Amino acid sequence: MPKDTFINLPIEKQEKVMRSAINEFIKNGFEKANVGNIANIAGIAKGSIYQYFENKKELFLYSVKWSIDLLLNKFGKNLVLHDKEMDIFDFFYHTSKNSMEQIREEREITIFIQDVFLGKYDNLTNESMSYITNISEEYLLNIINVGKENGSVRKDIDDHLLILFITGVSFKIKEYLMNKARNQGEDIIDEDYEQYEKEINALIELLKHGMGGK
Amino acid sequence: MPKDTFINLPIEKQEKVMRSAINEFIKNGFEKANVGNIANIAGIAKGSIYQYFENKKELFLYSVKWSIDLLLNKFGKNLVLHDKEMDIFDFFYHTSKNSMEQIREEREITIFIQDVFLGKYDNLTNESMSYITNISEEYLLNIINVGKENGSVRKDIDDHLLILFITGVSFKIKEYLMNKARNQGEDIIDEDYEQYEKEINALIELLKHGMGGK
Amino acid sequence: MPKDTFINLPIEKQEKVMRSAINEFIKNGFEKANVGNIANIAGIAKGSIYQYFENKKELFLYSVKWSIDLLLNKFGKNLVLHDKEMDIFDFFYHTSKNSMEQIREEREITIFIQDVFLGKYDNLTNESMSYITNISEEYLLNIINVGKENGSVRKDIDDHLLILFITGVSFKIKEYLMNKARNQGEDIIDEDYEQYEKEINALIELLKHGMGGK
Amino acid sequence: MPKDTFINLPIEKQEKVMRSAINEFIKNGFEKANVGNIANIAGIAKGSIYQYFENKKELFLYSVKWSIDLLLNKFGKNLVLHDKEMDIFDFFYHTSKNSMEQIREEREITIFIQDVFLGKYDNLTNESMSYITNISEEYLLNIINVGKENGSVRKDIDDHLLILFITGVSFKIKEYLMNKARNQGEDIIDEDYEQYEKEINALIELLKHGMGGK
DNA sequence: GATGAATGAGGCTTCATTCAT
DNA sequence: GATGAATGAAGCCTCATTCAT
Incomplete structure (x- = not known):
């Protein structure tokens, strides 16, 4: 273009x-x-x-x-689920770590793309970008299906809603990381990362077993 | 002002x-x-x-x-958790239905406020609006604590992360409803609502028990 | 507009x-x-x-x-052929004197309108102005017909060509006066006018009897 | 240059x-x-x-x-009055036919040059082009003098005014042909040409004997 | 207090001309 | 000499804000 x-x-x-x-x-x-x-x-x-x-x-x-091309080239390889037997929550863990790297190495671009996906710039992107949403939905669909097949995902819930659930949570994670990134500037230290990791694991646990008591 | x-x-x-x-x-x-x-x-x-x-x-x-004042006045009463023994997932169910009503009756304003919370208008709201986030965080915190006390919420997860988890999912729900609202205009029919209700229940089930298999 | x-x-x-x-x-x-x-x-x-x-x-x-409105208001009354018996060449004489007045009193505007009619600004006026040409053609047509009826104009020539002939000559006259106006600025003196009058009479004579010898 | x-x-x-x-x-x-x-x-x-x-x-x-050079080279030979005894109206007839050919064969260039002479591009050409006007005035002057000598042009009118008269009419003819050319594009058919010829002859008749009745 | 005309700074875009290869 | 990318001045137009009635 x-x-x-x-x-x-x-x-x-x-x-x-x-x-x-x-x-x-x-x-x-x-x-x-x-x-x-x-x-x-x-x-x-x-x-x-x-x-x-x-x-x-x-x-x-x-x-x-x-931006999208750059992120895919630089970080995209890790986004492919190679092992059909892999627990998809392990997979989420890896992609989350991937996100952290992405933010660390390409702060501006990651922020920019997140803004685009969040719908700032709506009027500009709506037409031309709907295909992007489709791509990422298909991508998740594939992972969910693998999960359902190998038993790591329950089968009684509609795929569509699972996507909503996952994207909701993972978006929030990213947003959370991102806000730190926006505010802290460049200097994210290792100690921070340890903290993040714990939090990510907790959120994945929630994704997996929910927040219900007992 | x-x-x-x-x-x-x-x-x-x-x-x-x-x-x-x-x-x-x-x-x-x-x-x-x-x-x-x-x-x-x-x-x-x-x-x-x-x-x-x-x-x-x-x-x-x-x-x-x-807008916020109007929404609170018109729909806010339902947002208060009166009964300390109430299962908080039942509470979520009620607030979700509340959202649906809100969208039906005050489409523009609900859309506007969602946009504000999503961060379009960032530059304008950041300073003045951070207090709003705080309010809603405290509000959720209170609900979570009630849940932890009456046993409807597991206790091994940090409040902070539970908030992230809840807001992530509920935002996604709202966004989902909202997009339908944006596109359909006024004419959301009852049949649609039945469908929505099923979906909301499924999402609350996910919030509660997670998506993990077995 | x-x-x-x-x-x-x-x-x-x-x-x-x-x-x-x-x-x-x-x-x-x-x-x-x-x-x-x-x-x-x-x-x-x-x-x-x-x-x-x-x-x-x-x-x-x-x-x-x-500009057109102004010129018509200020000078247009003289452009109407009231007396059906009038020799149309006398009429031309009067309108020519009218032109001279126009130029003297409204130099800029007259120049502007002449430029428009000459086709500078083509791209701008073509669509919207063709109706003006029509008006002035009809106006001339009327005069020619009066002339043919009262015998002051020969009848063996197509109206259309007579219009061409008249406008060709009268445009040239105006252009001639105009160029003087453009160059001299404001200061056209009476002596000049006497000269102009002679020339106009000669041109009308040519319109009437042609330039052919004997 | x-x-x-x-x-x-x-x-x-x-x-x-x-x-x-x-x-x-x-x-x-x-x-x-x-x-x-x-x-x-x-x-x-x-x-x-x-x-x-x-x-x-x-x-x-x-x-x-x-453009001028090209037109003169291609069509200019016909513009020279070789025979001192020739009736200058016959000569006009020939030059008019010449114009028609010119338009047919070199539409763009003829249009361009007419625009230049009509005064679009004024600001650009005024200085450098006044010499062209002079040339063509001299050229006409010569023809007029030949006409006065051999009796085909009346002698009681100032040369200068005769030029005005001729150029006025002939410009109008060219403009008329040109407008057809501009609008019709390439496809001027023979039938059109017959029509044009009649019209040109009528206009030359007007040049010669005027439009006066009786 | 209400009105709506007046203001002018600011920004996108065009494109003739220059310049480096 | 040919190329076509780089330059930046210039100008139309928008519109938030001010002002006079």
């Missing part, structure tokens, strides 16, 4: 532009994001942005795509 | 202004929300808005407060 | 705006005409222009209408 | 560039004419335009010159 001019740029320069845009978007939202700022921080001329993208909206949309 | 001029207005006129503002905000977001539109639809002059509120931001902030 | 805000303005202010716009358009053409300049010279804020008109194009289009 | 780089180009390439420029100018006028478009359609790089011409204005000015 960007013009060839952008595609032909050296990858590093593309990256600089995208990161600058993403930063501006998470700081100011779409409307107040300033194309001039984006250009300045990327170290290019304002006009150049328009040689790369049709307009601000396209720049935004591509920022989303670029 | 609005000026006295606004407070002195007949309640119906105040309401007209607030609903007009809320509608504009959910349709266009804060930046693109148009003060002129708000005034027109409220049936007043643009200048009057500035006799009532310092500026657009204050109008927004008061829209949030006004 | 302007907004009510403009219509409600005191006539003098409207006039100031229109004359400022017209001046800018004849000086710089449509594309290079600067809305800021127009506002400055009219003594109003740039934004006000947009309270009066949807955009620059509408401002232009209304400038045309306003 | 173009740089040597352009002059050294193969004629066909020069022609491609010029025709592309001319097309853009008649389509969009000078201000909105897009140098990038011109380059694209000419099949060269945008930067190359600036190796050939100092700037857009020079490109425009040379387009005018190139």
